Amino acid sequence: MAIPPPLHYPPFNITRSSHVVLTVRDLAASIAFYTRVIGLVVTEQDDDTAWLRGIEEIAHHSLVLRATTEAPACERVGLRVQTEEELDKAAAHFAACGLPSRFVEVPYQGRTLHAADPMGTPLELCARMPAVDRRLLQTDHHPGGAALRFDHKQIHMVDVPAACAFYTSLGFRTSDYIVGRPHEALVGAFMHRKDIPWDLVFLAGPGPRLHHFAYVTPSMIDMFRACDAAGLHKYGSSVERGPGRHGLGHVQYVYFRDPDGHRVELVLEAPHHMTDLEQEPVRWDAARRANTMDWGYPPPRCWFDDATIFTGVTPAAYTPPADRVALEDYLAVRAAPREGG
Template sequence: MTAPNSPIAKLGHIAAYTPDLEESLWFFEDVLGFKVTERVDDTAYLRGMRDWEHHTLSLTEGGSGIDHVAFRTRTPEAVDELAAQFESEGADVTRVDAGEERGQGEAVRVQRFGHQYEFYYDVEKPQAPEGKRSKLHNRNYSEAEANRIAPRRIDHCHVQDGVSPEHAAWLQDTLGFQVNERFRAEDGEYWGWWLSVTPLPHDIAIHREPAGTDPAFHHVSYHLDSFQDLWEAADILAEHGIAPDGGPGRHAITRADFLYVSDPASGLRVEFFAGPGYLNFEPDWEPIEWTADEIGGATDHQWIGRGPEWDGIPYAGWE
C-alpha cells in the first residue's frame, strides 16, 4: 500500500563496514554483479543495474557491521521535520553534511531501538558511465554489462531486536509505515512485521529476538527480474564455492522467491528477491495475520516460525 501520510518515499541505501574492501568488492561486483558508482578513500558506493540513485549500498573498510539504514523522504522539508520530531521524542539526532556520503545532500540520523536510521532527500542520480550506459532512456546500465544475476534495484531490508513491538509501532506512528503482514508466534505474541510506505510487500521487516538481545541487521534485499536469475545466482555461487545461507525457495509471507547469501569478507547478508510476489496499492490495508499453524501448507513454512537460526549482523559501535 502507499501510506497516505508517510514522510518517507522509499528505502534508500544500507551503509556497512567490511574488514577487507577488495574481498567484498570481489563478492559484490565480480560474483554478484553489483555496479560500483564511485570509490572514495575507504568507501565503495554500489548499486543495482536499474537503481537510479548514486548508491544503494556503501561498503567502508574498517571493522564490520552496519552503520545505518537510510530512507529517502518524499519532500525536501521532511528531513528537518523528521529531525524535529525525533528531538521531540527525546532522541539524539545527528546532522550529516552534504557530500559526507558521496552523492547525497544534507541528511539526519537518529538511533532508535538500537538501530541507526538516516533520512535524506537530496541525492544525485548519476547515469552509468559512458560505455556501460544503456541506450534506452528508461534503463541505467546496459544489459550488455549484466551478468546472469544482475541485481536490479534495492528492494527492502530486515532488522531484528528484543523490542520489536515498540519498534514496529514507532515505524507506523512516527514514520507512517503500514503493516502489510504480521506473524504471531506460538507464544501468542507477534513475532514479525512486514511494513511499507510503497506498494512493495515490505520496505522493512522486523522480527523479535529474545528480550535483551542486541539489535541487529538481518539482510538487505535486491530485486532480480525473475526466478531464472535467482537460480542462476545459486549456480554462480556454486561455481565460486560459496554456499547460500538459504534458498532458493518461496516465502510464505510476501510470496516472493528468495536466495540468501552472505559476503564472505564482511558477513553482510544479501537476499535476492524475485517472482510472483504482490504489490499492494490499497490505502486502507488490514494487516494479513499469520499464526504458526495457519502457515502450514505455505511453500516455505520452514522459513517462518522462529526462522533460520542465523546470526544477525551487529550495528557498528556508534556511541
C-alpha cells in the same frame, strides 16, 4: 494482538527504504562478491570506500562498503524522504520524541540526517543523491543476479510491538504480521511506505541487528545465475538458504552471506501492490510451516541466529521459542529410525 491503525498524515514523509552502510574487512573481496554474484555496479570507489547500486537505479548508491579493521558491522540503514524540507520536520519530530538526531555531511548525498529509533537502530535519512545512468540496457554488463534495485531490510528486534508502533507513528503501514504461541505475541511485522508490502521487516531476535537487506532480481533464471556465479567464483558456501518461495509474501528468494557474513537476499518482484487502504494487515501463525510454503526445507539455524551488529549498539538478549524448527532439527527427525522400520 492488535496492529496499530495506520497514520495517513505522518509527521514527515518517508518514501522508501533506500540503502545500507556496511563495514567490511577486505574491500576488494566484498566488491568482487557484490559485483560478480549479486550483480551490482560500482558507481564510485576510493581507497577505503565503495558506493554501489543496482542496474536499474539512477541514485548514486544503495550499498556503501567501508573498509574496517574492526568487527564488520552495519553503520546505518538508509531511508529516503520526499524532499529536503522533510528533514527539518524529521529533526523536529525526533527531538519531540526525545530521540537523538543531527545533520551530517555525507559524500554523494544531499542534506543528510542521522538519527536512531527508540530501539537504537542507527538511521540515515536523505532526499537526494547524484543521478547516474541506468545500466538496464547494457546487457553485456549484467553478471550474477543482475540486481535491479534495493528492496527492503529485515531487522531483529527484541520488542517487535514497540518497533511496529514506532514505525507506524512515522507513517509505515503493516502488510503482514506474525504471532507466536502461546500468548499471541507479535513476533514479526512487515511494514512499508512504497507501494509493495515491505520496506522494513522486523522479526523477534537479539537486537537491534541487521538480519539482511534485499535486492530485486529480474527472474528465476537470474536468481540461479547468481547461485551459479557464487559457485564459479568460490563463493558456493555463501548460498545460505534457497532458492525457494516464502509463504508469507509469496515471493521467491535466495539468501547469501557476503565475505564478512553480512546477509543479502535476492527476491523477485513483489507479487502484489499495497496501494489501496482497504487492505488489512494479514495475520500469520509462527508455528505454521506454511509460512515458508509446504515444500522444501526450513531455514538453517544460522539463518535464525546470525545477524550483523550495528556499530556501537549492543543487542539486547532474546530467547528463541522452544518450538522453533530449523533445518538441523528437521533433518534430525527425518534421520531418526522409524518405528517398525
